[in-house]
Amino acid sequence: MTTPPTTPHTPALGDPVGEHRTALTVASGDLVEHARSLLDQGYRVALVAGHDDGDRLRAVYLFTAADPDRRVELHVPLDKAAPRLPSLAALSFPAGRFEREMRDLFGIVPVDHPLPRRLVRHFHWPQGWYPMLADAGDPPEFGDVDGPYPFRTVEGPGVYEIPVGPVHAGMIGPGHFRFSVVGETILNLKVRLWFVHRGIEKLFQGRRPADAVELAERVSGDTTVGHTLALCLAIEDACRHPVSGHTQRIRTILLELERLYNHITDIGALCNDVGYGILNAHAQRVKEQLLRINDEVTGHRLMRGAIHPGGVTIAALPDLGRLTAIGADIAEIVALALGNTVVADRFTGTAVLTPTQAADLGTLGYVARASGLTTDARHDHPFLAEDFRRTEHTRTDGDVLARFLVRAEEITYSLGLITSLVQTVSGQLTTAATTPTEPRPGQSSGVGIVEGWRGTIVHRVELAPDGTLTRVKIVDPSFFNWPALPVALADTIVPDFPLTNKSFNLSYAGNDM
């Protein structure tokens, strides 16, 4: 990972529009130069969103950098009749993926894109119909397959293909995996996702911020707090509505509670995938205890309904004694897993994602940290005034074992964070039940960045003068991490795929809005 330059800072681009954030409107011809300059300064592409402003289209590129927290937006106005943009795919891999998404949803064509194929909309969606345009109307009937959408065929003696999904044997989301293998060794894996496009970003449009929360809670069921908090931070940013440190501390407690129950689920599932079922049984027991704590704290096992724009409402603070006992339980499960030589052998060296690959693909969250990157929005883009030390990870080899250990170490860290925050939060459990103040006159925008349990979640909202949402763009870390899965799987054997997939545990719903 490139370290951002500390001194001297180049003056921020454009005008301040929000917290740590500046915006600049550029012509499409200047986009590449600006993007290159930002990426050279250590920025990453955090979000790219298309907008339909009525008479014209607009692309917004959000670049973020850490230490200190910097956010720069580039706005590119586009002609609605022939929207074209120079592609940034050569500069940034994630940007290339965002461009394909934007083309499928808005019809904005990235010029000179190296892989100008469909991404979000499958081949049974009619061409020329762009769902995010204001005048798109209802989705047309699905007709015949519109043009070929071939898989790359790998040829050679003994090469054969294994198609899996999109309907799987387990209770997981839909995704089609096409393995090209020789014997048991994977030569090439193509993952085709985007079977669950719900048009959720369009559903946000026209809602009041308070009514948008229920949608954000359902973006990805296991990331309720992460997405809701990101949306609320974005709305508060857009309204310039300051939120007290007390509120943010309670929100952080909820965020870490969500991390806890998801990480222990994954730890159990990883053990189960190597046939060590007893640890999964115990991990699920611990998960159930955590869900019940969630229920006591917020009144909902997945913590829906607790966070809202401008505040947070909880029923009780988590019981630290029980959390400590759970921490000891989890430590024992992890020790038992690694103490079994077969389990350790299955985890070690399996599906390695090198630091270079992780950085080039723009991976986030535990996938990135297991490969030695330090990206963590809790420190890179903090919304909490207090500064906590980063989690230190003992193993950063990028294999399944590293991703297992990163989760285990984050559990310890989260428990510590919850403990110290609960001690500072006392008494008042409900804060500012009212929605934020009126938005500023004219159109306003806000960005919320949260380190959800999977990684950095970014929401960007735009509010109309009457306070309704005109555009919400949601970026789940899964969008960045999915391309890393096939890369890590090169030269892995087919029976190790489920284990590897579980170690990434990416969201289907969070990836496909």
Next chain:
Amino acid sequence: MSALGIVGGVVQPVLIVAGSPLLVGVMRQVRARLEGRAGPGVGQPWRDLRKLFGKERISPRGTSEVFRVAPLVLVATTLVVAVVTPFVTTDSAVDPVADLFAVVALLALGAVTLALAGLDTGTAFGGMGSSREMTILALVEPTLLVSIFALSVRVGSTNLGAIVSATLHDPVRVISPVSLLAAVALIIVIVAETGRLPVDNPSTHLELTMVHEAMVLEYAGPDLALVELASAMRMSVFLGLLANLFLPWGIASTATPIALLVGVLALIIKVGLLGVLLAAGEVFLAKLRLFRVPELLAGSFLLSLLAVAASFFLA
């Protein structure tokens, strides 16, 4: 053909067919309880079979007779083994078939037929499962033959009844190096043959890691019931063979009702106990990486070779 043999030939298959699903149920229940789960109860495999037998027969488009016949062949071969092998009685209904080589060949025939059925579906999973099963089978069968052969050397016959009777009359043989080496080799073989941990995970839902389950993925209804029943029977047959080759006591050598009753009870207790031990052991095991399985099986083959060598030199 003795009266004892005929009685055995009737009692044994009935016992194995009726008891095998219960054995599977016991093993699952033991594992569930040890993992802190309630478990579905011992009778669940029989309930599943009843449900599956009540469904209509259905086979995937493009499959041939191989696919339809395979479950029957699998059940039939296992049934023949259940009839002839000395489980309850030392005498066999069809004595020439109660031969080491014949029994192993019958069991292998069932496995190969199922692998062919897996290939016949033409799906990637069927082929993958068959390929893996054949890899394992190719390493397992020699071990199976050689380890039982080690026991037959001292008896001078490859007839299983003769081997069991000889052990019955000379119990000291059980604690010889030959027996111990062969027993360890045979246990590993049985674990591999019946698709248990650490070779295969019988309870996985992950298509890509399956061995046995991948082969039978396309079966449904009564055909699936036959495959499941046959798998359960093979497990009982292997455990019964293991029990009677090394601990034959209780087996009926006369055709009196008391002796037969003791024979039946002894088999149930021995196989049940072995099943419980196997299930309990599985709780502590994880599944080996597929490419490590040959190392385990090669180790078991080495043990069986040592058993044969020992049977010649220590005789």
